[in-house]
Amino acid sequence: MTVRLDTVDRKILSELQKDASRSLDDIAKTIGASKTPVWNRIKKLREAGVIKRTTVELDAEALGFEACFFVLIRTSEHEADWQDRFLTALQNRPEVLEAHRLAGEIDYILKVIVPNARAYDKFYQALISEVRVFNVTALLSMEELKSGGGLSLDP
Amino acid sequence: MTVRLDTVDRKILSELQKDASRSLDDIAKTIGASKTPVWNRIKKLREAGVIKRTTVELDAEALGFEACFFVLIRTSEHEADWQDRFLTALQNRPEVLEAHRLAGEIDYILKVIVPNARAYDKFYQALISEVRVFNVTALLSMEELKSGGGLSLDP
DNA sequence: GGTGAAATTTCCACTTT
DNA sequence: AAAGTGGAAATTTCACC
Numbered sequence: 001m002t003v004r005l006d007t008v009d010r011k012i013l014s015e016l017q018k019d020a021s022r023s024l025d026d027i028a029k030t031i032g033a034s035k036t037p038v039w040n041r042i043k044k045l046r047e048a049g050v051i052k053r054t055t056v057e058l059d060a061e062a063l064g065f066e067a068c069f070f071v072l073i074r075t076s077e078h079e080a081d082w083q084d085r086f087l088t089a090l091q092n093r094p095e096v097l098e099a100h101r102l103a104g105e106i107d108y109i110l111k112v113i114v115p116n117a118r119a120y121d122k123f124y125q126a127l128i129s130e131v132r133v134f135n136v137t138a139l140l141s142m143e144e145l146k147s148g149g150g151l152s153l154d155p
Numbered sequence: 156m157t158v159r160l161d162t163v164d165r166k167i168l169s170e171l172q173k174d175a176s177r178s179l180d181d182i183a184k185t186i187g188a189s190k191t192p193v194w195n196r197i198k199k200l201r202e203a204g205v206i207k208r209t210t211v212e213l214d215a216e217a218l219g220f221e222a223c224f225f226v227l228i229r230t231s232e233h234e235a236d237w238q239d240r241f242l243t244a245l246q247n248r249p250e251v252l253e254a255h256r257l258a259g260e261i262d263y264i265l266k267v268i269v270p271n272a273r274a275y276d277k278f279y280q281a282l283i284s285e286v287r288v289f290n291v292t293a294l295l296s297m298e299e300l301k302s303g304g305g306l307s308l309d310p
Numbered sequence: 311g312g313t314g315a316a317a318t319t320t321c322c323a324c325t326t327t
Numbered sequence: 328a329a330a331g332t333g334g335a336a337a338t339t340t341c342a343c344c
Contacts (some may be wrong), residue, residue: 003217020175021209023338037311037341052212054176054201058168058306062158062205065306068255070225070264072294078214087300094307100223100296109225109294113306139227139264145242151213151220151268152249170335178319194321311344318339326331 007034010097010153013050017150020054044123057148068141069120073108076134089130093119095123158203163188165308167196168205172305175209212303220268223296224275228263229289237286244285250278 005013011031020116028038045051060068075082090099090110098111114120117140124136160168166186170177183193200206215223216251230237245254253266269275272295279291 003189005218013218015212016211017213018210019208020211024340025338034312035339036313036341037252040311043340048217050214050217052214052303053174054209054211055173055303055305056168056171056175056209057207058172059207060204060306062203063160063168063308070255070257090301096301097306099299099301099305100227101298101300103295103297108300109296122304139261140258141264142258143256143291144254145256145263146245146251146254148207148210149249149252150210151215151218151252153218179321189331190320191332195329198321278314290322313344314342316339316341318337320335320337322333322335324332324334327329 003045003050005050006114008037009041009045012038013045014150014153016042016051017153029051060113064115065068067114067116067120069110069112069114070141071108071110071112071124072106072137072139073133074105074133074135075107077132082131086131089127093123093127095119156259158200158205160205163192164196164200167193169305169308170199171197171206172308197202200278215268219270222271222275223268223270223299224265224267225294225296226265226267226279227261227294228265229260230262230287231289232287241286244282248278249280250274 008031015027015030024035024039024042028035031038042051053091060066075086086108090096095114096110099115100109101107106140112120112123114123120138124138127133128136142153163186168183170182170185177196179190179194180188183190186193197206209257216220230241241263245251250267251265252268255264256262259263267278269278275293278291282288283291
């Protein structure tokens, strides 16, 4: 499952992370190689799953998604069945952009983006009616200070 | 600053979010249009900033970034000067992928990805030596249950 | 890893509704 | 105004060095 990556691979990934719309030639030039090896490496990196997908980063506010919440969840249920249902609920809800199981007091954190506070409440009500949770705390984002930071692959 | 988007724009954005590497023709076909209008719309959406950039989503673990933390920060300082220094510190630290200013008890949340716990501690020490913070809680992710969820633009 | 060329795609001028 | 057509230019993809 582990992939060995050399400096060239890292440079390629770093460039793609910054801007995946540039041409192969262009990328090859900036990293000091020629297009075919770059193309072959990108192909391998895709196949190996190092590059999971190519996407566009959208401006949520411009699209009417004005509210971003981080939701901290504690539960008393830890059986496999409960976990499965919880996972399915998260996967099925498009307002959940990201979800992690945590170590420590808090069991889960979700990142939820919705048009407004009312939509969040709707989401919240739907979620707690689907799966039993012990405690939910919602942190409302007032301002996105940094976003879309990529992994730092420079060295 | 608000952009008016019709159904076709939303379909295009939805497709690009799912996979931005597909060809124009391909995308045009799936949404039932022809390539030129799609091209013109994408161009406009880019210029308007609705599409912020095209990127690749990488597998952090495959690249040796094994630890993901959500960092909750409380501070007693709220002057503009402090905020500026804090913001600069965040921007300069590549391990911070995302940062939000929050409403309520907790003032900030950061998403931090590092190779391991030791690297997190290094980051933490560096941060608190740069800016004064009142309280820091780190939530360690054990498992990413969902990631890369896009905005839901279907309707 | 590089070269070059076929196949595909992007991009734009022009036509149509 | 907004969508389609066609084609030149650029880019991707691949066989071969």
